[in-house]
Amino acid sequence: MKPITNIPKYRMKLTHENTPIHTWNLPGVPDEFKIFIKRDDMTGSTLSGNKVRKLDFLLAGAVAQGYKQVITGGQLQSNHCRSLAIAAREVGMKSHLLLIVNEHDESKISIEGNMLLNCLSAAKMYIVQKSQVGKAGLTPKFENLRQHIKLTTGEKCYTIPVGGSNEVGVFGYIEAFREMMNQNVCERFDDIVVTSCGLGNTLAGLAIGNYLTGSHLRCHGIDVSEQTNRVIPSIDDILTKLGLHHVKAENIVNVIPGYHGNGYGLSTREELEFITMVGKKTGIVLDPVYTGKAVLGLVQILNTRKEMFKGKRILFIHTGW
Template sequence: MFTHHLMNGISHKVISNVKQQNVVGIFMTRKCVLSVSAVSNHRCRHTHSGFTSNQLLSYTPPDWAKHLKMSPSVQVQLFQPFTPIQKWNLPGVPSDIEVCIKRDDMTGCALSGNKIRKLEFLLAEALSNDCKAVITCGGVQSNHCRTTAVAARQLGLETHLLLRSRIKDPCELGSNGNMLLNRLMGASMYLVPIKAQEKTDLIPRMQQLTNKLKKSKGIKAYSIPIGGSNVTGLHGYLNGWQELLDQGVINRFDDIVLTVGSGGTAAGISIGNYLTGSHLRIHAFAVCDTAAYFHSHINETLDSIGIDTVRSEGIINIHEGAKGLGYGISKPEELEFIKTVAKESSILLDPTYTGKAALALTKELMRDRSKFKGRRILFLHSGGIFGMFDGQLGDTLTQSSGADPLVQNWMNPDGEPTIY
């Protein structure tokens, strides 16, 4: 039996005849009501009473992407779509530049950020293949690993995380930032060398772990690459691009700016922009690796989905000025910038991704405006709020509080506070 839905401009069917172990506890059909706002923003309203998110939906890509090869066939609903676009008073940009921000940090609470869009397809594929565990990899403060741990637990799947770490002793790892949520979700974590490469070091370990889970527990495991960045996860931001179209970005902006760390979001947005004939200019600020590395990743994606009419270099500008001291390593300037942005605009940026990208954007706008098509810029906030609690930013605030004390001692009612 199938029940039809309309979500994000895409036709879905609720698959209620999938294998029983994948749909235990599902007693409700999700209802979706489509409305149109003043900014042509189609919003999908869901009723959640009795709803369980391991309900598999059949998936059909947007019309402009239906011809692509290797498209996924199923999806699960895990996040709140149509995150808002808001005006952003970003400090440090030229006065004639208009910056807005796409709030994909508002996709959920513990599921905040861009990774959940990809995981709707990746975890659906895991369920449809009768997997009982997922394995993925990233850094100790990986947003992708945290989001996977939370979403997998929500779907009743075991989570196994391979974490690149400078620390070798698990007892010294702590429970700050994303690590706290990993622990709360009961994720099994394995520390691997900080410079472990995906193809030569991580994938063999993931396969070894898959075999061990099968032998010791009799369960199948589904492996997810770094950042969820493969042709299945790609559809998270092909649909994300459709969402942006529905929000009228083609007429409202000249340039879109995002952070790139694994390449999946950059691939989805740039390929969507190309396939729909949009003339927006896409920019990705790299916080690790090189422009050549990410162009290679996107070109491999283009080949896999059957697009041979364009190369990555022709559909996205990848800027290398955001890396700083290295992936996950912050400079005082970057942390001060995050502090300033929060204080002046209330937008929270994380030290690993969006903080570095936004700072690099302000510098690039001052240095070379010719790289940008116009003065109307949309910044895609990809989340990462839990990374703010890894300890670095707190230390910066504590160290600088002597010059600008935000916390005062007023235990004595006869005393007077100092007003700043």
């Protein structure tokens, strides 16, 4: 097995590590399966979820290189943007967030949820209409803003891609797999399941960790986005950048499409009723955008396509809010 390349030089400890794993009596699961959950919704408090693990590496590199300001972007209520805003203040950096909206009347945007936390973290926010985002995504706007900040303040600005999804951010979940090995996941489970959305960076990190350690767990990503065809090419690109040219994404991950429901940030009645039931019966709170859709998908798959799984002991990674 060839060694991995381009390992980040820097890491900081924003994440509360060793998040617990415990049995999850998930309603609707066939009796033959045993479901467990890893609580990565407990990687922090306001600074929580899977995005924090990526920022351990991304922000560490920015700080080490002397950056004072950082830019990222995402949807209006982006968990990644909220995590970046809070983490940036923790390490003394200023944050700039480009937030995509569908609403043409910006006066209707309310300061609640992640938007409130962004404000409390002194993030500077820029509203971008979805119609203004082309095939290159937010990248051109990141560059324009970076140049503007350099000209007006004299300070260089670090740019983090949407979701923290690149060859640096992926190390958040490569290292998370190392943590999981110390929790004996290779002996205790047959399959790992995680929510997949966007570029599948969290799934990529878990799958690469699984591959590099020689583990025989099977990694599944239940895709809740409408652009499922981006996941495999994105993971292949990460593998290439890490020097794993001989490895193909399709051989180390199983992407399961079709669970986006009504679309990003939109919920069906079935999804909301399911999330409510899970909370009432198990005490686990799922969010309606990501984990709620994925867990509903997991239950449906276990009842209709159980042959997809390697075994009967399944670990779901709760990636937080």
